[in-house]
Amino acid sequence: xxxxxxxxxxxxxxxxxxxxxxxxxxxxxxxxxxxxxxxxxxxxxxxxxxxxxxxxxxxxxxxxxxxxxxxxxxxxxxxxxxxxxxxxxxxxxxxxxxxxxxxxxxxxxxxxxxxxxxxxxxxxxxxxxxxxxxxxxxxxxxxxxxxxxxxxxxxxxxxxxxxxxxxxxxxxxxxxxxxxxxxxxxxxxxxxxxxxxxxxxxxxxxxxxxxxxxxxxxxxxxxxxxxxxxxxxxxxxxxxxxxxxxxxxxxxxxxxxxxxxxxxxxxxxxxxxxxxxxxxxxxxxxxxxxxxxxxxxxxxxxxxxxxxxxxxxxxxxxxxxxxxxxxxxxxxxxxxxxxxxxxxxxxxxxxxxxxxxxxxxxxxxxxxxxxxxxxxxxxxxxxxxxxxxxxxxxxxxxxxxxxxxxxxxxxxxxxxxxxxxxxxxxxxxxxxxxxxxxxxxxxxxxxxxxxxxxxxxxxxxxxxxxxxxxxxxxxxxxxxxxxxxx
Amino acid sequence: xxxxxxxxxxxxxxxxxxxxxxxxxxxxxxxxxxxxxxxxxxxxxxxxxxxxxxxxxxxxxxxxxxxxxxxxxxxxxxxxxxxxxxxxxxxxxxxxxxxxxxxxxxxxxxxxxxxxxxxxxxxxxxxxxxxxxxxxxxxxxxxxxxxxxxxxxxxxxxxxxxxxxxxxxxxxxxxxxxxxxxxxxxxxxxxxxxxxxxxxxxxxxxxxxxxxxxxxxxxxxxxxxxxxxxxxxxxxxxxxxxxxxxxxxxxxxxxxxxxxxxxxxxxxxxxxxxxxxxxxxxxxxxxxxxxxxxxxxxxxxxxxxxxxxxxxxxxxxxxxxxxxxxxxxxxxxxxxxxxxxxxxxxxxxxxxxxxxxxxxxxxxxxxxxxxxxxxxxxxxxxxxxxxxxxxxxxxxxxxxxxxxxxxxxxxxxxxxxxxxxxxxxxxxxxxxxxxxxxxxxxxxxxxxxxxxxxxxxxxxxxxxxxxxxxxxxxxxx
Numbered sequence: 001x002x003x004x005x006x007x008x009x010x011x012x013x014x015x016x017x018x019x020x021x022x023x024x025x026x027x028x029x030x031x032x033x034x035x036x037x038x039x040x041x042x043x044x045x046x047x048x049x050x051x052x053x054x055x056x057x058x059x060x061x062x063x064x065x066x067x068x069x070x071x072x073x074x075x076x077x078x079x080x081x082x083x084x085x086x087x088x089x090x091x092x093x094x095x096x097x098x099x100x101x102x103x104x105x106x107x108x109x110x111x112x113x114x115x116x117x118x119x120x121x122x123x124x125x126x127x128x129x130x131x132x133x134x135x136x137x138x139x140x141x142x143x144x145x146x147x148x149x150x151x152x153x154x155x156x157x158x159x160x161x162x163x164x165x166x167x168x169x170x171x172x173x174x175x176x177x178x179x180x181x182x183x184x185x186x187x188x189x190x191x192x193x194x195x196x197x198x199x200x201x202x203x204x205x206x207x208x209x210x211x212x213x214x215x216x217x218x219x220x221x222x223x224x225x226x227x228x229x230x231x232x233x234x235x236x237x238x239x240x241x242x243x244x245x246x247x248x249x250x251x252x253x254x255x256x257x258x259x260x261x262x263x264x265x266x267x268x269x270x271x272x273x274x275x276x277x278x279x280x281x282x283x284x285x286x287x288x289x290x291x292x293x294x295x296x297x298x299x300x301x302x303x304x305x306x307x308x309x310x311x312x313x314x315x316x317x318x319x320x321x322x323x324x325x326x327x328x329x330x331x332x333x334x335x336x337x338x339x340x341x342x343x344x345x346x347x348x349x350x351x352x353x354x355x356x357x358x359x360x361x362x363x364x365x366x367x368x369x370x371x372x373x374x375x376x377x378x379x380x381x382x383x384x385x386x387x388x389x390x391x392x393x394x395x396x397x398x399x400x401x402x403x404x405x406x407x408x409x410x411x412x413x414x415x416x417x418x419x420x421x422x423x424x425x426x427x428x429x430x431x432x433x434x435x436x437x438x439x440x441x442x443x444x445x446x447x448x449x450x451x452x453x454x455x456x457x458x459x460x461x462x463x464x465x466x467x468x469x470x471x472x473x474x475x476x477x478x479x480x481x482x483x484x485x486x
Numbered sequence: 487x488x489x490x491x492x493x494x495x496x497x498x499x500x501x502x503x504x505x506x507x508x509x510x511x512x513x514x515x516x517x518x519x520x521x522x523x524x525x526x527x528x529x530x531x532x533x534x535x536x537x538x539x540x541x542x543x544x545x546x547x548x549x550x551x552x553x554x555x556x557x558x559x560x561x562x563x564x565x566x567x568x569x570x571x572x573x574x575x576x577x578x579x580x581x582x583x584x585x586x587x588x589x590x591x592x593x594x595x596x597x598x599x600x601x602x603x604x605x606x607x608x609x610x611x612x613x614x615x616x617x618x619x620x621x622x623x624x625x626x627x628x629x630x631x632x633x634x635x636x637x638x639x640x641x642x643x644x645x646x647x648x649x650x651x652x653x654x655x656x657x658x659x660x661x662x663x664x665x666x667x668x669x670x671x672x673x674x675x676x677x678x679x680x681x682x683x684x685x686x687x688x689x690x691x692x693x694x695x696x697x698x699x700x701x702x703x704x705x706x707x708x709x710x711x712x713x714x715x716x717x718x719x720x721x722x723x724x725x726x727x728x729x730x731x732x733x734x735x736x737x738x739x740x741x742x743x744x745x746x747x748x749x750x751x752x753x754x755x756x757x758x759x760x761x762x763x764x765x766x767x768x769x770x771x772x773x774x775x776x777x778x779x780x781x782x783x784x785x786x787x788x789x790x791x792x793x794x795x796x797x798x799x800x801x802x803x804x805x806x807x808x809x810x811x812x813x814x815x816x817x818x819x820x821x822x823x824x825x826x827x828x829x830x831x832x833x834x835x836x837x838x839x840x841x842x843x844x845x846x847x848x849x850x851x852x853x854x855x856x857x858x859x860x861x862x863x864x865x866x867x868x869x870x871x872x873x874x875x876x877x878x879x880x881x882x883x884x885x886x887x888x889x890x891x892x893x894x895x896x897x898x899x900x901x902x903x904x905x906x907x908x909x910x911x912x913x914x915x916x917x918x919x920x921x922x923x924x925x926x927x928x929x930x931x932x933x934x935x936x937x938x939x940x941x942x943x944x945x946x947x948x949x950x951x952x953x954x955x956x957x958x959x960x961x962x963x
Contacts, residue, residue, distance in 0.1 A: 082533070083532065083533045089532070091532075096532065099532065101526075101531065101532070101533070102526070102531075103526055103531075103533075103534075105533055200533075200535060201533065201534070201535050202533040202534075203533055204532040204533045205533070205764075207763075208763035208764050209763040235537065236535060236537060237535050237537075238535065238536065238537050238538065238764060238765050238766050239763075239764065239765075239766060315760060316760075316763055318567075318758075319565050319567050319577050319758070319760070322567060322569065322575065322576035322577055323530045323532070323574065323575045323576050324532075325569065325571075325576060327571045327629070328529065328530065328531075328574060328629075329531070329532075339571065343569055363758060366567070366758035366759075366760050367756050367758055368756045368758075371758075371759075371760070375760060
């Protein structure tokens with residue numbers, strides 16, 4: 001058995017008990033990375049030397065009582081849209097292919113304060129735009145369960161790295177489902193916290209009003225533990241929220257008695273794969289058997305979530321990505337005549353097709369004469385969707401549904417039909433529009449052996465309820481490892 | 487020729503006097519090595535986020551209150567999107583939909599001596615851009631981001647002004663208000679106050695506005711006045727020739743006294759404004775607003791009245807002294823030390839004004855300390871130095887801010903009040919100038935002036951002229 005079969009919390013305990021050294025843990029991760037990277041391509045950057053040096057420091061820090069947390073010394077991978085001081089941070093884009101930040105994102109600083117050892121930066125859809133990790137400038141990441149399939153996206157690298165057991169846990173980011181959907185496809189557990197819980201400082205923005213950083217892990221216990229480490233109020237992020245409570249692990253109790261779970265009928269209609277439906281409803285039954293009150297209801301407005309999301313996210317992205325112009329950092333075209341030509345060529349050559357599509361879409365919906373018809377209408381829709389959830393949470397503690405309509409598609413099937421790809425976000429994006437926390441937990445495999453994810457959505461600041469439900473469900477399933485880990 | 491009326495509205499940008507930038511902790515100090523006052527936020531690095539400097543809100547509200555605006559207690563920032571290398575994010579954080587102040591106005595005096603209100607449409611907060619530095623060969627451009635993120639307010643007037651004189655009166659009034667609030671030093675030359683002029687003309691008697699142009703690059707009040715005249719004439723010439731005024735932005739070249747078209751409305755950019763998602767709405771609570779109101783300093787009108795009442799100085803003097811915040815500050819600080827407002831006022835009104843004119847300096851450039859002026863006044867009050875020595879010493883104070891007590895001591899300028907020494911010098915002067923003595927005695931009383939002069943010369947100017955006169959008269963009896 002490999003050390004990498006352990007969960008992050010299990011490894012943390014062994015390190016604390018001096019059964020495993022921090023260096024041994026890091027070396028074990030690099031061994032797995034060296035073995036599997038060729039097949040999976042989870043990483044853009046692997047930093048072995050730096051990580052091994054850090055491992056020694058952390059070991060000393062543990063001995064000195066500086067690092068006392070549950071994950072001190074545990075190797076982690078970070079999505080490549082989070083700035084890491086002195087380490088290449090590319091957003092999987094050519095335009096940032098030479099960008100080395102002089103600062104680290106707040107979430108990464110929180111990890112380091114807890115004694116984490118960062119093994120590398122994970123692959124993603126370029127600027128987090130995509131649902132397959134195929135839009136990366138550094139090549140597609142493959143699904144560890146079947147390398148002919150995509151891992152999902154945009155945090156596909158983080159989810160695949162955890163599923164392939166190349167590291168113990170990872171950080172992802174979720175703008176429209178980018179943690180939950182690839183977690184579902186890769187059979188790992190991923191949580192998107194309430195908007196404002198984890199600082200966005202140093203996270204290279206896609207859709208600022210929707211982006212949230214969150215954990216990707218092997219189980220719910222790890223997720224709750226990681227969230228306690230990365231969640232913080234940060235004055236550097238004006239949208240950061242000072243929460244009343246940063247405790248998430250106390251919800252790790254196998255008890256859902258009296259928990260009210262709502263199942264939106266709207267999430268089980270046309271477009272949902274029959275096997276996915278069956279697995280998700282079976283999971284609901286498990287929770288009901290454990291004492292939860294499960295009930296179907298009509299959420300409404302679900303069909304408007306996708307257009308509203310793509311208008312808002314693309315509008316913000318068109319502005320957020322304007323700074324990548326070849327002037328200050330990043331890629332600049334070789335030959336150019338004058339300023340405008342430099343801008344045009346640098347951006348045309350530096351961005352991939354999907355990013356360009358969304359920049360154009362976003363620029364269009366913000367342009368004079370269209371702003372009211374598109375952007376403002378999308379904002380109103382967003383407010384209505386939030387209201388629909390508020391109403392639902394008056395009645396239910398948790399909303400249960402699938403994380404994605406299907407299991408992971410084959411590589412190359414999605415990009416030709418972007419509309420179809422966008423429709424695949426239907427169950428996840430509402431949580432972003434309404435700022436809600438959501439978790440995806442593996443709930444079985446389809447007939448092709450690909451994982452299915454169960455999604456649980458909670459009200460704002462009620463991560464504990466979804467953690468409780470997810471943890472209780474998790475106790476009933478056999479833990480399965482992806483074939484690549486055997 | 488037809489009679490034309492000029493219609494002018496102004497967009498005034500003012501750099502606020504905060505110590506740090508609007509969205510980060512970098513210094514706003516002018517100068518400094520290139521890119522030394524920068525951080526990831528004000529250089530638009532990926533992942534950096536803005537955090538609003540509350541002092542900016544307070545200054546903007548203070549200016550809004552002083553210009554009779556309504557304060558938007560729930561205001562928001564928006565992004566203005568455009569590409570330019572001095573703009574590191576390629577968007578400027580500004581306010582479009584909910585500016586912080588609206589619907590105000592200030593009263594100005596017109597040429598005819600009447601009063602008139604110039605409306606203020608809105609005041610909004612925004613960030614300044616960096617500065618491009620071009621190399622001497624015109625091949626490369628570099629960017630200095632020290633100014634990037636320096637807080638600005640933009641004060642947008644209604645098109646209520648009708649002449650260059652009204653524009654200058656409005657700007658002077660606005661500048662004085664802002665200086666009094668301490669919100670900015672408002673230096674046009676250094677760019678801490680910048681005015682863009684929107685101008686159109688219409689036939690006298692018509693209601694409808696003509697097509698306007700926007701004039702930029704106006705670095706002094708004189709340039710503004712010349713640009714208004716120039717643009718008015720240019721537009722009249724166009725209309726008289728049967729042509730049309732094109733809506734465009736023009737750049738004034740003050741050396742050539744001519745403006746050039748920069749861009750027309752057709753190629754005007756679509757800024758794709760939308761609410762800034764990285765900032766939360768700015769909520770100005772009733773309590774906060776009250777606090778800012780209570781902290782509002784005394785403005786010019788109130789100060790003027792108080793000076794007349796409290797210090798009994800003439801209207802004219804009070805008017806001049808309060809016309810500039812810096813001058814008023816010197817006046818008050820000096821008076822607080824020496825408790826002699828009339829003398830302080832005299833030094834400021836006469837000698838200070840004379841030296842400013844002689845050195846072609848602005849009032850802001852006065853650098854002497856109130857302490858030294860107060861000491862000088864004390865020296866003259868105690869007759870330790872005479873008035874001509876005092877003037878000489880004041881020039882030194884004005885130029886180098888010397889300590890007058892020390893200077894008088896070191897240079898032996900103290901008035902000789904030793905009766906014996908003075909008496910013997912005068913006796914000597916009388917003995918050496920029998921002709922003048924004779925003239926005086928024969929009734930030419932003016933001759934005493936020459937003898938006083940000779941005595942002062944012999945005393946190297948250090949005698950008290952009153953005393954010289956007294957002893958001379960006595961001895962000549």
